[in-house]
Each structure stands twice: as C-alpha cells, then as structure tokens.
Amino acid sequence: xxxxxxxxxxxxxxxxxxxxxxxxxxxxxxxxxxxxxxxxxxxxxxxxxxxxxxxxxxxxxxxxxxxxxxxx
Numbered sequence: 001x002x003x004x005x006x007x008x009x010x011x012x013x014x015x016x017x018x019x020x021x022x023x024x025x026x027x028x029x030x031x032x033x034x035x036x037x038x039x040x041x042x043x044x045x046x047x048x049x050x051x052x053x054x055x056x057x058x059x060x061x062x063x064x065x066x067x068x069x070x071x072x
Contacts, residue, residue, distance in 0.1 A: 015042055
C-alpha cells in the first residue's frame with residue numbers, strides 16, 4: 001500500500017512540475033502549445049496515479065474484524 005501511495009505521489013509531482021514549467025512561457029509558449037508534451041506529461045501521470053491507486057487500493061490491505069461486521 002505504501003509503495004502505491006509513493007508512486008502515485010511521484011506521478012502527481014511530475015504533473016505539477018510540468019504544469020509549472022508550461023505556464024512559465026505564458027499562453028503562447030512552446031511548451032503550452034505542444035500537444036505531445038501535454039498528453040505525455042499531463043494526462044499520463046494522472047492516469048498512472050489513478051491506475052496505481054486502483055491496484056494498490058488501501059481498502060484491500062485493511063483487516064476487517066468481526067466487531068466491525070456486526071456494526072455494519
């Protein structure tokens with residue numbers, strides 16, 4: 001579970017760094033208008049973070065006791 005959270009965080013940081021660099025050039029900057037960079041450094045990290053969090057979902061690793069089932 002911890003590995004999944006770390007990997008998802010790294011991918012979100014990659015996207016955040018890209019977005020910062022992208023907006024440094026303004027609305028007409030070279031990085032802002034490049035669609036390949038946008039797809040690979042904006043969309044792909046978020047997709048990977050969501051995929052990793054689905055595979056390593058924290059709910060799968062939390063033990064559910066009999067007391068909790070009785071309340072629910």
